Amino acid sequence: MNNLLVAQSGGPTAAINATLVGVLQGARISGKVDKVYGAKNGIEGAIKGNLLDLSDLMKDTQALDTLTYTPSSALGSCRFKMKDWRVDEESYKKIIETFKKYDIKYFVYIGGNDSMDTVNKLSEYCSVNNYDYYIMGAPKTVDNDLNLTDHSPGFGSAAKYIATTIAELERDISVYDIPAVTIVEIMGRNAGWLTASSALARVNGGPGPDLIYLCEKDFDDDRFIEDIKKKQAVKPGLLVAVSEGIKYKDGSYVSDSMSSGAVDNFGHKYIAGAARALEQLVRNRIGCKVRAVELNLMQRAAAHIGSETDIIESTMLGQKAVNCALNGETGKMAAIKRVSNNPYRVEFISVPVSEVANHEKTVPLDWITPEGNDVTEEMMEYLRPLIIGETNVKYENGIPKHLRLY
Amino acid sequence: MNNLLVAQSGGPTAAINATLVGVLQGARISGKVDKVYGAKNGIEGAIKGNLLDLSDLMKDTQALDTLTYTPSSALGSCRFKMKDWRVDEESYKKIIETFKKYDIKYFVYIGGNDSMDTVNKLSEYCSVNNYDYYIMGAPKTVDNDLNLTDHSPGFGSAAKYIATTIAELERDISVYDIPAVTIVEIMGRNAGWLTASSALARVNGGPGPDLIYLCEKDFDDDRFIEDIKKKQAVKPGLLVAVSEGIKYKDGSYVSDSMSSGAVDNFGHKYIAGAARALEQLVRNRIGCKVRAVELNLMQRAAAHIGSETDIIESTMLGQKAVNCALNGETGKMAAIKRVSNNPYRVEFISVPVSEVANHEKTVPLDWITPEGNDVTEEMMEYLRPLIIGETNVKYENGIPKHLRLY
Incomplete structure (x- = not known):
């Protein structure tokens, strides 16, 4: 049997199920693949042997269509970081056990930086031990901070x-004739790509944000x-876009004054609150009407x-990852790989995951205006090109149809 | 000349331009109408004589189609509350001046409670003075709190x-297998209709919010x-929907601890922050992962x-208001007026604005479960029925096309 295992990890996106x-x-x-299994909750499912048989789903084109437009990770996710196998081999052994038990030969892990670190370590472990498994990564991250790929699946949808x-919001805030500032906080701890995409609100001639501050x-x-x-x-009502991760020169986050001190499973500090901190600043220093808006999980x-x-690109990268493993x-x-902007053309390639893992691709400083506010x-x-085209979401009873795998 | 004046007021919605x-x-x-004028920034435009000639727009069906799907108030808005004409006649006189100057015979004011108060006072003023003007209101409010109409334009789109x-969000928060609470704050100071509409997330079988708290x-x-x-x-990841206006028994807002003390132009206190207050409560009392999400202006x-x-209903109410004035x-x-639920059927009627102004239609208490959490x-x-059907929004360069009148 030549079976394939797939798993999803990291923060969900609108495209990871594609x-x-x-x-x-x-x-x-x-x-060339007999059965496809999905590991539940990312690599944790592979470690615990918690798999779903997706072989029937594989043939159900209607269900796959619904799944394509279902947000978030249908197989669940995890924030588990693999230890170095030289230090702690335990979880590696368990994964190999799962591979053997289910005749897994190929493994595709869909995720961001941390997941590519897993792909890197696991493939290294297999190679050192002469295990005949083919481990491929497929990228996803709304943050667009993955190295060696022109852009990451999930980013274009978030940008749209x-x-x-x-x-x-620009239409909304323009209705009153009084001085007011609306500050919109957009995801991005170290990479300002999503905040930059607020400028796309101008593509049809609208003013878009009046000021844009990236975390770079x-x-x-x-x-x-x-x-x-x-x-x-010049204009009473202003719209300002800021990255959640904007920092002062001394390295402290603008949001620090708003912070609850809470941390996530990776020990990353929650940094939401930049817009609220700036809301207070504007209230104190300018005194006009001011409102913070967080685009948050939406x-x-x-x-x-x-x-x-x-x-479409997200789907094709999934296919590409499988083809690479099979080859x-x-x-x-x-x-x-972007071939050209106009017309927009791309190629799908494979890159060494060791050069992707634990890197963050931030916005080039010369893509930010000298004034630092656009x-x-x-x-x-x-x-x-990344936001072009509308998807074929199916609605039922007034809301989009979603597929649930468990 | 028989000219018509139209104006928009109150908080913008996705349907007020329809x-x-x-x-x-x-x-x-x-x-029967020669020219149509739009007053800029609601009744303030009528007072100041700040009008836009919309007669060309009236004949431009393509522009009207784009305007239909443009959010917010294309003519601008105001939060101006007319004083009683017995106390201060000044602004009434100015409006009549504008009417005379532009040969206005009909006036349609699109708005919520406060705007209907203006319609009420102005029509009363005209009648007492034997002025031959026809003043009609057309409803709008995302809050759905207008009296004598089954529901209000703008509400269905917000609910969708x-x-x-x-x-x-339910899909998003379900990916991790750890205890977590996501608290979503939804508009509604005194009326919980919008928060109630979070339950529509269940129409296709999904769980929707695990708990719903209305401000009533x-x-x-x-x-x-x-x-x-x-x-x-029973379930580690919970999704909770709360009205921004939820209050304790003593009448204080849950959000009070988060309040900046700021007030809007009507002197209404900003009450955003209920979800953040509850976020802290959950962190202190339960200690699990917790996140506040505000749907805010979006x-x-x-x-x-x-x-x-x-x-469609919003458009037809605009037509109805004109027809009533002309008659x-x-x-x-x-x-x-809702005729039936199944099939969904409505009629368009006219109601005395005096019974609409300054009333708020809140959720009947027996439409909330006895436990008060659904x-x-x-x-x-x-x-x-109110969220059924998708609109024909036109996209250009990846984002919806909007029309700007100034």
Whole structure:
């Protein structure tokens, strides 16, 4: 038996199930895979032997269509970080046990930085021990911070949601003729790609955000207040987009004053609250009407306004990862190489996962304007194609249909 | 000349421009209106004589189509409350001046409670002074709290956004196998209709919110913590929907501890922060992972996921208001009367605006479950038809096309 295991990890996105569908399609089309299993809750499912048999789902094209447009990770997720196998072999042994028990030969892990670290370590472990398993990564992250891929699945859909929402908020805040500042906080701890995509609200001629601050540039309260005053002299109602991870020169987060001190399973500090901190700053220093808006989980879950480009690419990367594994590649990640902007053309390639794991691709500083409060035309050229196309979401009783695997 | 003036007021919605389109269509189809003017920033535009000539727009069907799906108030808005004309006649005189200057005979004011108060006072003023003007109101409010209409334009689209978002958030929070509470704050100061619509996330079989708290029922911290513990014993990840206006028995807002003390132009206190207050409560009393999410301005601006039922009804209410004015009605509001649920059928009627102004239609207490943490089947029957149908939003360059009037 040549069976394939697939799992999903990290924070959910609107496109990660499209990649799962691509894996299932790739396995089916190849004719070389007998059964496909899904590990529940990422690598933890492989360790615990907690698998779902997806072989029937693989042949159900209608269910796959619904799954494509279902947000979040249908197989669940985890935030489990594998230890070095030289230090602690236990979980590696358990994974190999699961592989043997279910005749798994191929494993595709869909995820972000931390998941690519797992792919890297596991493929290394297999190679050192001469195990004949083919381990491939398939990228996903709304943050778009994965190395060696032009962009990451999930990002385009989140960018489309953000651009649309910013355009709608711009309409909303423009109705009163009084000085007011609306500050929108967008995901991105160290990488400002999502915040940059707020500028796409301008693609049809609207003003979009009046000011944009990415986490790549040091934030300065005085400069921010000056920026606001300057813009407000021309236009009373302002819309400002900020990355959740904006930091001062000393490295402290703008959101620190709002922080609950809570940490996630990886020990990362929750850093939400930048917009609320700035709301207080504007209230104290300018005194006009001011409101903080957080796009929060909606920006990664809003599958109802997914980017068709993103969903198609996400699916094809799942297929690509399977094809690579079947062709004997291991320790690699399926990736996107951009061939041209106009017309937009990409190729699907595979890259060494060791160069992806634990790297973060941040926004090039020269894609931010010298004033540090907007993005350049180069950034716009990069972003524009990624939100093109509307998906074929099916509605039932007024809301989108979702597929649940458990 | 028989000219018509139209204006928009109050908080924007995803459907208020559809009503404006209905007014323009109604005026055109009637053949009895020479020119249509729009007052900028609501009644303030009528007072200041700040009008836009909409006569060309009236004939531009393509522009009207785009305007239908453009969120917020294309003519701007205001939060101006007219004083009693017996006390201060000044603004009334100015409005009459504007009417005379532009040969206005009909005036349609699209808005919520406060706007209907303006319609009421102005029509009364005209009648006492024997002025031959016909003043009609057309309803709008995401809050759905207007009296004498089965529901209000804008509510169905907001409800569709909320139901869809809650269904997507449910998928998002379900991926980890650890105890966690996500608390979603939904608009509604005194009326819980929007929060109730979170239950529509269940229409396709999904679980929707695990707990729902409307502002109509006294909130109790201890009972809330008990509810959470009980649910968490069965299911680790919980989704909770709360009205921004939930209050304790003593009348204080749950959000009070989070309040900045800021007030809006009507002197209403900003009450956002209920979910964040409860986030801290859960962190202190239960200690599990917890996150507050505010649907904020998005829930009233998300025209990209408008309800077709809502948009069509909103348009027809605009037409109805014009027809009533042309037929000599004044001091009335166009309204919706529900004829049946299944099949869903409505009639468009006119109601005395004096009985609409300054009333708030809250959720009947027997549409909330006895435990106070969910809604009943009666509520679901009321809500279900209102989110049916997807709108024909046109996308350009990846985001919805909007029309700007100034």
